[in-house]
Amino acid sequence: MLTKEQLNALSMALMHTMQASIVIPMAVVWLRRKHFLPTVKLLSNYVYISTFFVVAMTVLYPAYLSTNWWLLAGFNCCKVGLFWAVYRQVLDAAWQRRLLGVASAFMVLSTVGLYWYNGALGVAYARIMQCALLAAVAMAYLEQKMSRAPTLRLWHDPLWLLSVGQLVYSAGTVTAFSQDYLTVTIYDQTWKYVMVALSGLAFNWFLTLAFLRAKRELLAPAQPSSQLATY
Template sequence: MMLQIPAWLLTASEVLEWVSQLSVLVPLAIAWRRRTLFAPTVRVLFWYTYLSLFTSLALQIGRHLFHLNTPVQHLYTLLKTLLFGRMYYLALRRPWHRQLVYGLTLGFAGFAALDAFYLEGLTHFNSYGRAVQSLLLIGFAMLYFEQMLRELRVSRLEQDPLFLASVGLVIYSAGTGMLFVLINNFRESLSALTLAFDTVSLLNIAFNVLLTFAFLRAHPSEVEQSHQG
């Protein structure tokens, strides 16, 4: 027997989705005001906020005008991975770590294309691509955490913008990875699908909160610390 969801709960879920998508305006506004202070790594993070905002707009346009927004999801997954791959490539100092990030990012680009045009298709949610992306970005963040522990250049972790962004990325990726694997199986259950996307919305808000603090922690001195181009 299928569980019926009250109308007010569906409305609340829709409001939560809008709050989640618009929450990126907060870190974007702060980043815009402080953009001249950013190191190259944080500047890449700044570009992610634009990607997130424009993706949210494209998703709504696709849903209401074309009744299809899954191609936007496929493109967003690819571009997000490329951006964070670039960020960690700049942030990591060991050559083999950088080569690993570069190779895995290129490999993911190939997998994303395979998923879009063969495995799941552009008309279906890219659950495989999003799940693989989650594992990949968690791995990149772990490499950065290992570098911080090894070098001990930062006495207070909460003052490092990339640490804050990486924590947010790990929380979001770990919390949504399994949901993205199963999300196409939720199509027959509106209650399960609603709960899944509500969870994604809450985790996205948490991620944007940490991005906000990351941009607030960026200082001019960090430009001198970044030697990658």
């Protein structure tokens, strides 16, 4: 069994590895961006958002900031905003696009309000809402793809890969932070960060695959709502 010091070292190493792993999908974006459809090009901004917040947390905290809460909450809000812009271009049903827009705006505004009231609570809320909202839209996209006659292998659809990665990340993150309420030992609290790091690594792996397998002819935009009488 790992000692407390060994477990802490493991969790820190995995967290740093997870944060640094964003350079892999970033490199793929730089090499393959000419192959991207507009939707995937928009998604590629995620690597810059993630890098900005990783660098900001490394440089500003704890040297200049007493807490990194606003950076954590800001990252979750920015991720939701970007994914809203991406998925609204590929979801067929107009009601799903409208619901996603309303839910995203509510998440961001309510996070700001709650963070103003209590920083720690705002961060926890932003993390949970991000996972829940993006898991829901990921499942909506997966259901949409599976209900159609297949035109390509799903494993080669970048948004399908993104959706699977988001589901893995959401499940792992929510499970990890539930340890705050279910356990109290230092071992359980440290294992939480191990699970978060592994979930983040899994997401970055799926994101890298999405960029590697993106081709200009594979992803169609959402159909106009007038053509969706069956929804």
